[in-house]
Amino acid sequence: AQSVTQLGSHVSVSEGALVLLRCNYSSSVPPYLFWYVQYPNQGLQLLLKYTSAATLVKGINGFEAEFKKSETSFHLTKPSAHMSDAAEYFCAVSRSGSARQLTFGSGTQLTVLP
Amino acid sequence: DAGVIQSPRHEVTEMGQEVTLRCKPISGHDYLFWYRQTMMRGLELLIYFNNNVPIDDSGMPEDRFSAKMPNASFSTLKIQPSEPRDSAVYFCASQTDNEQFFGPGTRLTVL
Numbered sequence: 001a002q003s004v005t006q007l008g009s010h011v012s013v014s015e016g017a018l019v020l021l022r023c024n025y026s027s028s029v030p031p032y033l034f035w036y037v038q039y040p041n042q043g044l045q046l047l048l049k050y051t052s053a054a055t056l057v058k059g060i061n062g063f064e065a066e067f068k069k070s071e072t073s074f075h076l077t078k079p080s081a082h083m084s085d086a087a088e089y090f091c092a093v094s095r096s097g098s099a100r101q102l103t104f105g106s107g108t109q110l111t112v113l114p
Numbered sequence: 115d116a117g118v119i120q121s122p123r124h125e126v127t128e129m130g131q132e133v134t135l136r137c138k139p140i141s142g143h144d145y146l147f148w149y150r151q152t153m154m155r156g157l158e159l160l161i162y163f164n165n166n167v168p169i170d171d172s173g174m175p176e177d178r179f180s181a182k183m184p185n186a187s188f189s190t191l192k193i194q195p196s197e198p199r200d201s202a203v204y205f206c207a208s209q210t211d212n213e214q215f216f217g218p219g220t221r222l223t224v225l
Contacts, residue, residue: 032212043118043205043216044157051212090157100145100209101170104157 002027002093006105014113019063019078021108023091026072033074034092034102035065044090050074061085086112118217120206126223132194135220138187139208147214148181148191149205157205163189196224 007022025031032051036044048059055067065076074091091105119138127133139146147162161171166183174181178197183189193200201224207214 036216041218043207043218045216046213049212100147100162101159102214103159106156
């Protein structure tokens with residue numbers, strides 16, 4: 001079975017500061033990993049995905065994440081936060097070869113302070 | 115492409131009433147998913163279809179919930195009878211390759 005743990009349900013950063021959202025996964029098989037963003041009253045939008053190719057994955061809006069097997073982590077980063085980054089972020093895992101049965105983390109609400 | 119379309123966006127109903135949520139996936143996507151999002155339980159997969167056939171409905175909470183996909187461009191999620199604990203945001207998503215595209219959701223309130 002696969003699972004993800006997102007550390008910190010709420011993260012606040014100042015505009016221009018580094019964004020770091022943490023995700024650790026558990027999987028009995030090589031995983032696929034995803035980060036989604038959800039803006040208020042909207043559905044989830046894919047930021048980036050790891051599907052066993054390059055371990056450093058670049059996504060939209062300047063976000064990137066690094067797959068670290070030894071640490072079972074897939075943390076999301078952005079060098080400089082923008083006000084428009086304020087949203088809820090979800091990490092998700094699925095069995096490799098299949099992005100169908102996603103298991104989502106509990107989400108991290110990102111607040112960007114002016 | 116208009117993306118995944120869900121209707122209604124908001125639904126308020128009384129306990130015991132039947133509720134039907136609708137979803138139009140992106141054309142050409144062969145997988146369709148129904149999720150439920152609540153504060154307490156987060157985002158849960160209820161059921162998913164492949165080529166209009168239900169593959170896994172183990173996430174459907176009770177027999178009061180049912181889902182159908184009569185054709186490649188339409189799916190419904192029905193709750194009968196509805197209960198206050200069914201209040202949540204219900205998302206539909208469709209998939210191509212390794213990416214799921216989510217609709218805007220239906221916010222259901224059962225009084």
